Amino acid sequence: MNKVLIRGFEIYPDYLPKEVQSDLVDALRSCLMTAPLIRPVTPRGKPMSVRMSAAGAYGWISDRKGYRYEARHPSGVAWPAIPKILLDVWTELVPEARRPECCLINWYADSAKMGMHQDSDEADLSQPVLSVSLGDDALFRMGNTTRGGKTESVWLKSGDVVVMRGSARQAFHGIDRIKPNNSALLADGGRINLTLRVVT
Secondary structure, three states, X not given: OOOEEEOOEEEEOOOOOHHHHHHHHXXXXXXXXXXOOEOOEOOOOOEOOOEEEEEEOXXXXXXXXXXXXXXXXXXXXXXXXXXXXXXXXXXXXXXXXXXXXXXEEEEEOOOOOXXXXXXXXXXXXXXXXXXXXXXXXXXXXXXXXXXXXXXEEEEEOOOOEEEEOHHHOOOOEEXXXXXXXXXXXXXXXXXXXXXXXXXX
């Protein structure tokens, strides 16, 4: 198994074969029929450029009330189950971890990005975060456990998986830009990022 280690981030290039990526996209379409993508706003009311949904027992919510996990989609429906393909990846790469309770589904259009941030709303930060990339390439920037300082970047391709644990678990990271229409996986282009987390 090929693995690249950058600043403690474990990157597995081409981890998901193309046929598995296609099956996963089909499973995600089913999830989004139950829990459609929404455009969140920050607590200050600024709309994010990324559209979001989730699967699992919890979904991550951002609105004027703040950042938090909720057991239901803003429409009131329960989140759909996490696709089995993702649960299998979790078991293969982080077998020591507890079962994931949330799969955050982020959809990036051509101009979307994600500012540098920490994943810190979970109760048990000893549990890893696992990220799957689908669709167009994205420039992934990795920083430090405090804001500022030197960073490093790598292009994530469709099928790549990133594991954040140990020193990388609370490191700042973000997506600077997308490479439009360089993948044929999604009919209308764009990028899907899936992050599996233990919430409680």
